[in-house]
Amino acid sequence: MTETAPKKETILSGMQPTGALHIGNLEGALRNWVRLQDQYWMYLCIVDWHALTADYEDTSVLKDRVLQMTIDWLAAGLDPDKCALFIQSEVKEHAELHLIFSMLISIPTLTRLPTYLEKKKEGLDSYGFLGYPVLQAADICVYNAHKVPVGKDQEKHIWLAADLARRFNTVYKKVLVEPQVLLTEIPLILGSDNRKMSKSLGNHIPIDFTDKQTEKVIRGYFTDPKKVRKGDPGTPEKCPVYLLHRIYTPEAETEIAPGCRSGELGCVDCKMRLAGNLNAGLEPIRQRRAELVKRPDYVWDVLATGAARARQRAQNVMEKVRSAMKMAYREKKK
Numbered sequence: 001m002t003e004t005a006p007k008k009e010t011i012l013s014g015m016q017p018t019g020a021l022h023i024g025n026l027e028g029a030l031r032n033w034v035r036l037q038d039q040y041w042m043y044l045c046i047v048d049w050h051a052l053t054a055d056y057e058d059t060s061v062l063k064d065r066v067l068q069m070t071i072d073w074l075a076a077g078l079d080p081d082k083c084a085l086f087i088q089s090e091v092k093e094h095a096e097l098h099l100i101f102s103m104l105i106s107i108p109t110l111t112r113l114p115t116y117l118e119k120k121k122e123g124l125d126s127y128g129f130l131g132y133p134v135l136q137a138a139d140i141c142v143y144n145a146h147k148v149p150v151g152k153d154q155e156k157h158i159w160l161a162a163d164l165a166r167r168f169n170t171v172y173k174k175v176l177v178e179p180q181v182l183l184t185e186i187p188l189i190l191g192s193d194n195r196k197m198s199k200s201l202g203n204h205i206p207i208d209f210t211d212k213q214t215e216k217v218i219r220g221y222f223t224d225p226k227k228v229r230k231g232d233p234g235t236p237e238k239c240p241v242y243l244l245h246r247i248y249t250p251e252a253e254t255e256i257a258p259g260c261r262s263g264e265l266g267c268v269d270c271k272m273r274l275a276g277n278l279n280a281g282l283e284p285i286r287q288r289r290a291e292l293v294k295r296p297d298y299v300w301d302v303l304a305t306g307a308a309r310a311r312q313r314a315q316n317v318m319e320k321v322r323s324a325m326k327m328a329y330r331e332k333k334k
């Protein structure tokens with residue numbers, strides 16, 4: 001990955017280190033990143049500082065979670081020659097810009113944000129959590145990223161980053177890019193209990209499951225409650241199994257949906273067909289994952305190289321930031 005080639009725009013995206021990923025992460029983010037890596041400079045960041053906002057006490061799990069997540073990123077097809085994969089805390093410039101941005105935003109602006117109000121009810125009320133969106137803005141602007149791929153529900157966070165870049169440019173000098181939303185169609189992936197698939201809810205299908213484990217989860221999936229037995233007509237749109245068929249079964253609309261509606265297709269057969277297709281679809285990723293698990297040193301090297309590339313870019317931007325603020329004290333006069 002060299003930035004001397006014809007000019008491409010830059011994308012920044014990230015994930016908290018939650019360990020091995022599930023198919024919701026795969027279909028919601030990774031597949032999109034893999035598609036984008038040929039069109040943009042990609043900076044893909046494991047945001048370990050952000051993870052501290054929810055749990056700062058038990059950090060013993062972070063190292064393995066970072067490793068497992070990176071393995072899934074690579075197994076899904078991210079190419080370290082095309083994108084910088086790195087850990088947020090290994091590029092200290094994120095923290096520097098975060099501090100500067102924190103001067104440019106008022107406390108009421110942050111306390112009004114819906115995510116803050118929502119999580120505050122759950123007991124998250126630290127200074128770090130309040131500043132979470134400011135750090136997120138710094139994560140983006142420290143690379144002068146042009147675009148951030150997010151779903152509709154995340155748009156506000158990117159607007160805040162654009163506001164902070166604009167405010168900086170107005171107060172000091174125009175050196176920061178105002179990032180834009182790259183609106184991404186995120187398929188709805190529901191877990192076995194019909195709620196959004198999530199590791200914390202325990203309703204997920206990890207990428208690294210075996211075929212048998214996957215089949216077991218699918219067997220236990222929620223279905224349309226009105227379809228009790230084969231012969232009963234069902235409504236596929238109300239069934240999370242069908243949502244997965246739409247991704248993994250080419251005949252979802254032509255065979256699964258009509259079969260469900262007419263009652264001809266029973267839920268057990270429908271689930272087994274999904275398990276087969278899902279396992280077949282995940283097979284290449286699982287094979288690559290199994291190989292990467294044997295090579296942890298390679299995976300850590302990918303992260304080190306990615307951090308070096310990211311640092312170089314972030315340092316360039318921060319030099320401009322310090323200069324704009326007249327705080328580049330040892331900068332030679334041009």
Ligand code: SF4
Pocket residue numbers: 223224227234235236239240241242259260261265266267268270271
């Ligand atoms: S037949 Fe399939 S799509 Fe229809 S309710 Fe049963 S599991 Fe869901």
